[in-house]
Structures are given as C-alpha cells and as structure tokens.
Amino acid sequence: MTPARVERPNSLDDLSKALAEAHRQGLACIPVGGGTRLAAGNTPERYDVAIDLAGMSSMIDHVPGDLTAVVDAGVRIQRLQEILATSGQRLPFEIAHPHKATVGGALASNPLNLTGILFGSIRDWVLGMKVVLADGTTTKTGGRVVKNVQGYDLHRLHTGAFGTLGVIAEVALKLLPIPDTTRTVAAWFASSQDAAVAAKTILDSPIEPEALTILAGPEAQPGTLGAAQPKDGIAGSTAALLARLAGGPAAVSRQVDMVTGAAGAAAADGYEIIYPQEAEPLWAIARGESFDPNGLTARITVKPSAIPNLLEEIEKRGAAGLTKPPSYAAHPGFGAAIVNWPLAKDQDARDAARFAFTMAERHRGHAVIETCPAAIKPEIDVFGTIGPSLEIMKRMKQQFDPARILSPGRFAGRI
Amino acid sequence: MSPATKSKSRSAANAKPPLIRDLERVIDPRFVIWRPEDLLVYEYDGSIDRSIPAAVTVPGSAEETAAAVRIAKRHGVPVVPRGAGTGLSGGAVPLRGSLVVAMTRLNRILEINAENKIALVEPGVVNVELSNAAAEYDLYYAPDPSSQKACTIGGNVAENAGGPHCLAYGVTTNHVLGLEVVLADGSITWLGSDMREAPGYDLRGAFIGSEGTLGIATKIAVRLLKTPEAVQTMLAAFRSLDDASQAVSDVIASGIVPAALEMMDRTTIDACETVYRPGYPPDAQAVLIVEVDGLAETVAEQSAKIETLCTGNNASEIRRAQDPQQRADLWATRKGAIGAMGTLAPNYYLVDGVVPRTKLRDALAKVMEIGAELNLKIANVFHAGDGNLHPCILFDERDPAQVRRVIECGERILEMCAEAGGALSGEHGIGIEKQAYMPLVFTEADTQAMSRLRPAFGAEESFNPGKVFPGGAVHGETYGVKETGFHRTGTADVI
Ligand SMILES: Cc1cc2nc3c(=O)[nH]c(=O)nc-3n(C[C@H](O)[C@H](O)[C@H](O)COP(=O)(O)OP(=O)(O)OC[C@H]3O[C@@H](n4cnc5c(N)ncnc54)[C@H](O)[C@@H]3O)c2cc1C
Secondary structure (H helix, E strand, O other), X not given: OOOOEEEOOOOHHHHHHHHHHHHHHOOOEEEEOOOOOOOOOOOOOOXXXXXXXXXXOOOXXXXXXXXXXXXXXXXXXXXXXXXXXXXXXXXXXXXOOOOOOEHHHHHHHOOOOOOHHHHOOHHHHEEEEEEEOOOOOEEEEEOOOOOOOOOOOHHHHHOOOOOOOOEEEEEEEXXXXXXXXXXXXXXXXXXXXXXXXXXXXXXXXXXXXXXXXEEEOHHHOXXXXXXXXOOOOOOOOOEEEEEEEEEOHHHHHHHHHHHXXXXXXXXXXXXXXXXXXXXXXXXXXXXXXXXXXXXXXEEEEOOHHHHHHHHHHHHHHHHHOOOOOOEEEEEOOOOEEEEEEOOOOXXXXXXXXXXXXXXXXXXXXXXXXXXXXXXXXXHOOOOOOOOOOHHHHHHHXXXXXXXXXXXXXXXXXXX | OOHHHHHHOOOOOOOOOHHHHHHHHHXXXXXXXXXXXXXXXXXXXXXXXXXOOOEEEOOOOHHHHHHHHHHHHHOOOOEEEEOOOOOOOXXXXXXXXXXXXXXXXXXXXXXXXXXXXXXXXXXXXXXXXXXXXXXXXXEEOOOOOOOOOOOEHHHHHHHOOOOOOHHHHOOHHHOEEEEEEEOOOOOEEEEEOOOOOOXXXXXXXXXXXXXXXXXXXXXXXXXXXXXXXXXXXXXXXXXXXXXXXXXXXXXXXXXXXXXXXXXXXXXXXXXXXXXXXXXXXXXXXXXXXXXXXXXXXXXXXXXXXXXXHHHHOOOOEEEEOOOXXXXXXXXXXXXXXXXXXXXXXOEEEEOOOEOOHHHHHHHHHHHHHHHHHOOOEEEEEEEHHHOEOOEEEEEOOOOHHHHHHHHHHHHHHHHHHHHOOOEOOOOOOOOOOOHHHHHHOOOHHHHHHHHOHHHHOOOOOOEOOOOOOOOOOOXXXXXXXXXXXXXXXXXXXXX
C-alpha cells in the first residue's frame, strides 16, 4: 500500500500538528521508523499519510551515572548503541538490522530480543515515553528514573501496539554496563535434537548465557557461517548451537568450559570459541538477517520445555509438505523460534501459516506471522488467536483512537 | 447511608442489608463480614488514611470472587480488592462505602514448574512463601519487598512492588508473565500468558501497578530465577552520608550492577541498634549493605572491586558476611529497620520519592535540610542503588502542629524529587496519599490518557474508586490524620 502523503516531522510539535491535522480530516496514518518491520502486521484498512519519524532523531540524552538515556523515537538502534558504548554501556536489546531499525519502530513492533533469555523483552527496559495521541495531544507516561510507580504504565501498552494507540515520540530507557569479556561458543551437531540436549544441560547449570540459539536449515547452515567456518569433519552437521557468555575473564572462561563440555556430551561434531567481532555474522543469522524476505516468517512462542518437540515437528513437516525446507533460529531458554519458509507458490504460504498456528495451539503457545506475501494476508490474522482479552483490546483502541486513524486494521484482531 | 449504619436502626433479625443477604447466597456466611465492630480491621492499611467499608467478603475461589463483583455491581457498591493491607499509600482503604474483597483464602501456590522456571499462584500467597516453596527446586522469586513476610503477590502486582533485589533483577512487572483477572462485569479473563511473550496489547503490563482500580487478579503466573551459585553480602560503614552516597555512585559507574545496594543512616542505625544489636561502628553516619551474586568468579571479582570503591570513599569498616546466618542477620536488620523506628518516635511517615541516582547525594542533603528547617527528625533507610529514597519522618501524632509540619515536609520532599527529574513514588503507589501531587509530574492530558484505561477494562469507578487520580478522594471522605493518627511505629518483629 502506498500513502497519498508523507509527513516528516522534525519535532514533537511538528508531529503533534501533523496528527491533529490528519485527525481533523479523518486520514489514516501509519508511523514509519526504519522501515524494517513495515511488512509486519495485518494489512491496514486505509493508508493515507505516512508519518516518517526519521527526522526526529537528534536527541540522545545519555546519563551514564544513572544508567539511563532519553532518546528521540527516530534514533537508529545501532547509532544509539554506538553512543552508549563510548561510556561502556548498552541497551540489552538485539534485533535484526539495527543500523536501520529505529528505537520507536522497534518498541512499537516489539521484535524478538536475541538476548531475551537473560534480559527479557524491550518492554522490560522502557522507563517512560512521550506519545502523541490520535488527536495530536502530547502525553507523557512513566519517567526517566529506574523505579517509578506513578500513574498507570501506559508505556507498556504502547510497546508492541504497532502505533495503533498513539505515535511514540520519545523514550526513556534503562541501560546496562557492557561486560568486560564476551565469548561465543558455536557447536555443530548432526541434529537439532542433539543441540537441544546440549542447550538443556546449559540451562540447568548455574551459568546464564546472554543468548542461546539453535540454528538450522538452508538459510542458517553451519557451512555458511561466514567468518567462522566450521572445522573439517563436520560436513554432516545440520544444526548449530550458539551460546554467548559474558562477565569477568574468569567467569567467562569457566562458562566456556561448561558449554563446550555440554556440547561434547551431546555428541557435537565440533565447536569453536569465537571473539565478539568474528561472532557477529553468526548472531546476525540468529537475529534472522539471512532469512528469505519473500518467504513466510513465523514467530512461535512456547514453553521452553516444548522447544525440542517443536523443532522436530518443524523439520518433519518441512521435509514432507512444503516445497522447500525452512530455516530457523530457536531460543530454547526463552521459549521461542523464528521460522522462515521459502515459498514457491502462494499455497506454500497458506500451508506454512496454518502449520505455525497449529504448532502454537498444540503447545498451548502462540504464533505471529511476521512476514508473508501480501496476497494471503487478507485470509489470516497474522497475530493468530488472542482469546477473550481481545474485547478489552478493542475497547482500548476505541478509547484511544475512536476515529480509527492510527494504522486502522493493522493490529491483532484487525484493531 | 451505608448499610452498616442502617443496620443499627433495625432489629437484629432483619438487620442484614440486601447486599449481605445476596453475598451470603454464594459465599459461606462465615466469610461475609458486615457487623460494624468486625469491619474496623478493614478500615485501614499501612498508610495514614482510614475509611469504613460497607462490608467485607473473603471469597474462596475466582468464581466466588466474580460472583461477589457481580452482586456488588447489582447493588451499585464499588469493590476494593485487599491483600495483606501492608500498602503504604492507602490503596486498600475502601472509599465510598465499598465492598472489600479480601484475598486471604486465595493463598495456594498452584504450580511450580521447575523445568520452565514458572509458578502459578493465587493472589493471597505471601511473597516470601513463594520463594520458600521454590527453594526446593533451587529457584526463587526475585521481587522482595521489605514487607515480604506479610505482603501478598496480589498486592505486589497491584502496586508493582519493588524491593532490595530489584536493582539488578527488576520490579514486579518484570517478573509477572500473566494474570487471571475478574473484571467489573464479573467475567474472568487472562491477561498475558504463562510464557515470556503474548500477542496483542500488553494488558498485563497495564494492569500491573494499577492499584486495584481495573480488576481483581485471581491467579498470577510468574517467572522464577535460578538460585545463584554464590552470594556475597557486605556491610560498609562511612563517617558521612556524602561518602556513602558517593560510594553508591562509584559502584554504579564502575560497571557493576549489584544484586542489592541499600543505605541506612545514623538515625536508622540507632533504631536498629536498640532492637537488633547488629553492633555497627558507633561512629558510622551511614552504612551500605551491598550484595553481589552469580557465579563464584563473578562474585569474587565484584566484591573485591566494591570493597576498593568503598575504601576509596573513606569507609571506616567493611564486613563481609561469612556464612548464610551472617547474611540473614544483615538482611533482617535492613528489612526490619522500619519496624524498629518505634524506639525513636511514636509515629513515622515514610516518603517514597525517587531521584536519578546521580543526584542522590544532593537529594539526601536536601531532605535533611528540609527536616532541619521544619524541626523534624528524619531517618533514611532506602534502596540507594535505584535512587529510591525512603525518608521516614519521625513524629508524635498527639502534637497537631508537628503533624502539620510532617505533611509539609513530605510535600517538600516530593517537590524536590519532581524537580530533580525523579518520581513521586518508586514502589508504594499513589493511592489516596499522593494523588494531590500527581500534577507535579503529569499534565492533565497525561492523567486523562491514563484514565482511559478504566473504561477500556470496563471498570469505570467500580473498582477502588477515588484512588490514583488527583481529586479522587473527596475531602472529608477519610478520617483526618488528626483524629486517627499516622502510621504507628510497630513492633520490630512484624516485618
Ligand atoms: C514495613 C514495610 C516495608 C515495606 N517495604 C516495601 C518494599 O520494600 N517495596 C515495596 O514495593 N513495598 C513495600 N511496602 C509496601 C507494601 O508492602 C507493598 O505495597 C505491597 O505490595 C502491598 O501488598 P499487600 O498484600 O499488603 O496489599 P494491600 O495493602 O492489601 O493492597 C495494596 C493494593 O493492592 C490492591 N490489591 C490487593 N490484592 C489485589 C488483587 N488480587 N487484585 C487487584 N488488586 C489487588 C489493593 O486494592 C490495594 O490498592 C512496605 C510496607 C511496609 C509496611
């Protein structure tokens, strides 16, 4: 869909005026950040004005002593991280294409955090926000201190709302120090089940990896792991386990030993211990950057204990039904898998979507289709089934945007 | 006229108001409380305000809770959920002749799923009991309010409670995955899930910290953490508050986020010495309790670094807990500090303001200055690592002039916090107590946006009316401070 007009606000004031005007005219607005997740969500009912927030990116008010930063929504994640890093700090939030994705866009669309196992979702790092509502009213929620229970936590509601309740203009974030030492262990296995066994040993041990991901499939092949080519003799591997370990040097060295031990005990074909820079291409795969953008990508959330079974079923189904096998990045500690099916025809997309929803249901979890061909979107709600609380969500939309000008139809239940 | 007063004018046989008769049809009459003398214990919580409920019921299930809500609705009576009543902002104090729905009987831990590190509990479970039960699986529930031996998980959810260990691990909202709630129409629904994520609006996040105004939580799914392999608790004594504050800033700046970083000033130490006899250095003007946990290597490295930073700020003494008993003693003193205030004054008033951590030193100086100007003694015992102040203003309620100065003192401290870019409350909530100060930090547009949550949850004024928002508690609706007194300083062993 293409909008008739693009608004490019440079300030909170501009943004407020643009929305007030659109509201007066009843024009449907979609906020645009880095554009990395514009394809996510249901197809909007109407799309008249694109609100491009790239211009709202000048403020990065970082107070290292407070471990907090207040930033404009249009600031790119990568740029924010670079600035924080000059003071030895970071936002523990790692998503695909950080050089393009903006803070506001990431918050609004709530992509999976690679480090979620230890640091949770982005909602856990938001301290407050300035949000412009549908009629142009500017509102503040929360604050910029790390503990705050004044008023309702509206910022949690706007997080992951895809801009359907308001446009996020400014965000206060909680930060963490960057650890002294970080190492990645990559281990290769004959099957994802073996990798899952190693993962479980790690999860049951005292150590707490920052990220723990099982990769498998053509787009996440051990053989294509860029700088970190696997050693000889593991050509038969079909799955890799990545573990990122951080802390002081002594703690990291023990964690590395523990992880390599767990991999060995689960019959790994081989492993490598990798420095941060060399590991980055591997983690980019884990963030889903090598997935086929024209394929169907599903995010399936289940309990951690269901992950091995889920992976088994994905692989079985991939080989039997669909034209091409899927690739995936699964996070066994967090309990989620991002699965990417390359598609030969629209029917493949329907099959893959149905499969993802069925799997979610079987494990009493949920699935969200993050990318899929526009042609099949009208047939499904990409957010899956919400349940009885959908009624509250609908009333929430009614309360915040009765004229339905903010991304109408894009959210769960076509809110 | 409330049903309670009506009953006085009637004969005993037909004294039961219709609300009570209807409640007794679905809830065991032993758990429907309505005689005025029995209602007295439900007119207050840990705060300064009091107001008598129309009645109290103690349902035995989510379904009974829902039925009570439906009956109250039919009678046009608002509902106030109640946990243990330890809240410090008047959250559980029933305004407008409400029906109090107490969670006391919903106190079962329904499931501890060790493999997935989650627990499903009823709201009346006492905070510490969850961690005690989880310990069997080497797991624990991280948010640990100082009141954890008494307060409930439901109350924690409603207030988004914090605690000493929230510095590294986050507050209640970071640990609750989902909740079953009874809504205003008496329906029962789930918000969130029992997994780390759920699609749709984060209604879970909107409900947590809503102070009982949107519904009643009847089941709560929480995340449990692995018991760390190693823990080191340390006590560092300083000859000045400034040095202690600087040590706090230096620890945070050094790239360590300790599990806990708490401060007690001299006045607090005096109170604790009388009750617990921890034997702190007599010349200490402030002590820090610092805890680091995790892998043994991490703990060794970080505790050494913290020791150096404290020494660099003129710490006069540093003690390390040598065994679990010494650690428990250090925490018992800290968590019992407020209970020990009774040795210093008949009453205290605890202010829950927050400042950015970099402004801690100035903020503390300011607090003491305000206290001195108003001729009031203040004890500080607080979550220093988060900048969450807890000045305890000590006073005697029998002196009305002093009471007026106490209120002014609290007000000026909160103004100072707001000016410093902080918050009115770090963990105790707005309730009745702080609603008048909301305009210090929020515009009318801000609070109006917040107020939209009530109709969205279908709640309007049916749950906990008169709370959170400015102007909610009408003047004269609660008993004044003068008549009934501020929070009395209790016995030390309560919490
Ligand atoms: C000595 C002392 C120390 C304290 N230390 C801390 C601390 O370190 N950190 C901290 O955060 N707090 C602290 N508190 C404050 C208090 O203990 C917390 O706010 C606690 O969460 C309240 O729990 P409760 O069960 O007592 O709730 P109550 O006081 O009974 O109720 C509090 C609020 O929760 C609502 N509520 C209760 N149950 C439910 C439910 N099931 N569904 C919906 N709403 C419900 C009530 O309506 C009310 O608004 C302290 C209090 C004292 C007295």
